[in-house]
Amino acid sequence: MTPQDQPPVPQHGTPSQLNKFFRHVSSRRDVRPRECGIAVVYATLTMLFLIPFIGLSVDAGVACVIKTRLSIAVDSACLAAARSLSRGLTLAAQEASARATALRYFYANFPAGDWRTTGEDPVVLIEETGTRMRTVTVSAVRTAPLYFLPLIGEHFADVGVVGQASRRDSNIILVLDRSQSMADSNSVQPMKNAAVNFAQQFANGKDRMGLVVFNMAVSEAMQPTMHFLSSNPSITARINSIVADGGTNATGALNAAYGLLLDINEPGAVNAIVFFTDGYPSALTANFNNRRENGELDLIKASSGCHNKNSDRIGAIAFGGSPKATTPSRWGIYQYSRSSIEERGTNGGFPIDNLNGCAMRNNNNAMGDDIARMPYRDLWGNLTSGVLGGYTVTHTTLTNPMMSNAIRNTVLDQAQKIRSNASLRPVIYAIGLSVESGDMALDEVFMKNIANTEDSTRYNPDQAAGLYIFVPANGQQSTGLQEAFQRIASEILRLSL
Numbered sequence: 001m002t003p004q005d006q007p008p009v010p011q012h013g014t015p016s017q018l019n020k021f022f023r024h025v026s027s028r029r030d031v032r033p034r035e036c037g038i039a040v041v042y043a044t045l046t047m048l049f050l051i052p053f054i055g056l057s058v059d060a061g062v063a064c065v066i067k068t069r070l071s072i073a074v075d076s077a078c079l080a081a082a083r084s085l086s087r088g089l090t091l092a093a094q095e096a097s098a099r100a101t102a103l104r105y106f107y108a109n110f111p112a113g114d115w116r117t118t119g120e121d122p123v124v125l126i127e128e129t130g131t132r133m134r135t136v137t138v139s140a141v142r143t144a145p146l147y148f149l150p151l152i153g154e155h156f157a158d159v160g161v162v163g164q165a166s167r168r169d170s171n172i173i174l175v176l177d178r179s180q181s182m183a184d185s186n187s188v189q190p191m192k193n194a195a196v197n198f199a200q201q202f203a204n205g206k207d208r209m210g211l212v213v214f215n216m217a218v219s220e221a222m223q224p225t226m227h228f229l230s231s232n233p234s235i236t237a238r239i240n241s242i243v244a245d246g247g248t249n250a251t252g253a254l255n256a257a258y259g260l261l262l263d264i265n266e267p268g269a270v271n272a273i274v275f276f277t278d279g280y281p282s283a284l285t286a287n288f289n290n291r292r293e294n295g296e297l298d299l300i301k302a303s304s305g306c307h308n309k310n311s312d313r314i315g316a317i318a319f320g321g322s323p324k325a326t327t328p329s330r331w332g333i334y335q336y337s338r339s340s341i342e343e344r345g346t347n348g349g350f351p352i353d354n355l356n357g358c359a360m361r362n363n364n365n366a367m368g369d370d371i372a373r374m375p376y377r378d379l380w381g382n383l384t385s386g387v388l389g390g391y392t393v394t395h396t397t398l399t400n401p402m403m404s405n406a407i408r409n410t411v412l413d414q415a416q417k418i419r420s421n422a423s424l425r426p427v428i429y430a431i432g433l434s435v436e437s438g439d440m441a442l443d444e445v446f447m448k449n450i451a452n453t454e455d456s457t458r459y460n461p462d463q464a465a466g467l468y469i470f471v472p473a474n475g476q477q478s479t480g481l482q483e484a485f486q487r488i489a490s491e492i493l494r495l496s497l
Helices: 015-083 091-109 180-184 188-199 235-240 250-264 364-369 400-419 444-451 477-496
Strands: 123-130 133-145 156-168 170-177 208-214 218-225 270-277 283-287 314-319 330-334 427-434 467-472
Touching: 015 091, 015 123, 015 133, 015 156, 091 123, 091 133, 156 477, 170 188, 170 250, 170 477, 180 188, 188 235, 188 270, 188 477, 208 235, 208 250, 218 235, 218 250, 250 270, 250 283, 250 400, 270 477, 283 400, 314 400, 330 364, 400 427, 400 444, 427 444, 427 477, 444 467, 467 477
Parallel strands: 170 208, 170 270, 270 427, 427 467
Antiparallel strands: 123 133, 133 156, 208 218, 283 314, 314 330
């Protein structure tokens, strides 16, 4: 009772009035002790029931935090172990490396003794769970102390988590440009180093890798094998034997890489083409004759001295120098396929045999004296014009810009055919090395359309999205190419998980 609650003490009054006043005050003061006593009893009884519930809540909360942290640690261990299933030349070495990686990542996220827990090392199992599929399972149990429940006899609680990550094996065709411009820019050795490091990111004995190398001619330098690091010669040896010379037959290289994937024919695996080039494609492959097959017109001039104009002349015509040069530099007809990746040709290649009577026989630069026009389709049926997202072509104009447009169209058409295989779902990763500006700078739009990047002008969401990485030829090729190939290796490994 506050002073404001008390009735005023009467200054005057009869004895009976004074007695009444003091009885009223006394009764008001007698209520408080009884109420306090009842409150204490109620509070005591409530706490007897409430404390166990509070303790249970606190201990459950701690266990929940531990389980969350344990889940993060197990998940990271699974993913890291699955990614690392590529280290070592034998399966046993790969599995040992994966287990060691799993434990390292687990303890990085959940150190020993964290939250006062105890427990054994996580159990890491690596199993073949399907065709070209391996699964990493990580199981971890931690014993956590309880803080309140010991009051009712419970001192510890076990917290367990199981995580899994599966890794599909990969079929990878590495496609490397060995044209003369690679030597001119001192980029051959940086490319070799980066490509070798790329190959070593994948699992010998599980992943499969092949090698296509191209200049004017295309070479299937190594058939796809699951022993690409341990075979004789290994892919490392093949890459290191590359010699730069000649032009750039990109369409033929992509066609050869796709053929290797078709030969493997493994739906469900990661099927990838890693395409590296340092310049515009410059070679157009066809059968140059006058048989007028498939709607074609005469490809050999009537004024040409070539003998038997209707006979097969299968090879590549090409241009030299800048794709934007107004003064043409035309070569042809060259062999489009060679086995060696070390040989050097004449003017960038090896002329075909059937050139009797042609001006090109003694002077490949005289291609314009014999060739009447560009074909509507190349040797593999790729369009030289009318390609979605392609370039305008006048077939009778054999200038560098017009030939460049026609050749780029065949590259885009070939890439489209590769990506449209709904069974294999190939993905194309492209790396472009060039100067950053000027006539010789690579066309970024063109390269992104080859890879079907999500920011390309002709992105097709129904086909596998790839990646394009530009590397400037500015003297820093070694670092730039290493980073580019490493990033693509990471993308393929991520896709395989």
